[in-house]
Amino acid sequence: MGTPARREARLPDLFDLLEMPFTTLRPFTGQAIRIEDYVDDDKYVISAELPGIDPERNVEISVSRGTLMIRAERHEEREGRRHSEFRYGTYERHIRLPDNVREEDIKATYDKGILTITVPLQEAKEAARRIPIEH
Secondary structure (H helix, E strand, O other), rough: OOOOOOOOOOOOHHHHHHHHOOOOOOOOOOOOOOOEEEEEEOOEEEEEEEOOOOOHHHEEEHHHHHEEEEEEEEOOOOOOOOOOOOOEEEEEEHHHHHHOOOOHEEEEEOOEEEEEEEEEEEEOOOOOOOOOOOO
């Protein structure tokens, strides 16, 4: 009996399509970043899975108009033909922040492949204000 030969996939793996169904429909955006988020007392905490990425050189975090943007890049180091299931390229995620954040005090740390972003919250402002109608 011979050794089983590995066939190269010509189409994306079914699990790849299930994991990131919308990135295949948006060819000009990066791959999605997986996150966990929760509110802990007076802060909103976001943890993002970014293994194997140099946070100082390959991660950008910005906030604009209530939306936090995380962008990361993973570059392929080797050249030549070989089998790899690692994902390379640009990863991007936009996260809508609560209305009561203190954007100027957002902090980020990176440890063991997990990027943690801590967003301080302040006392919630009144959501809506009634405007009288003049006649």
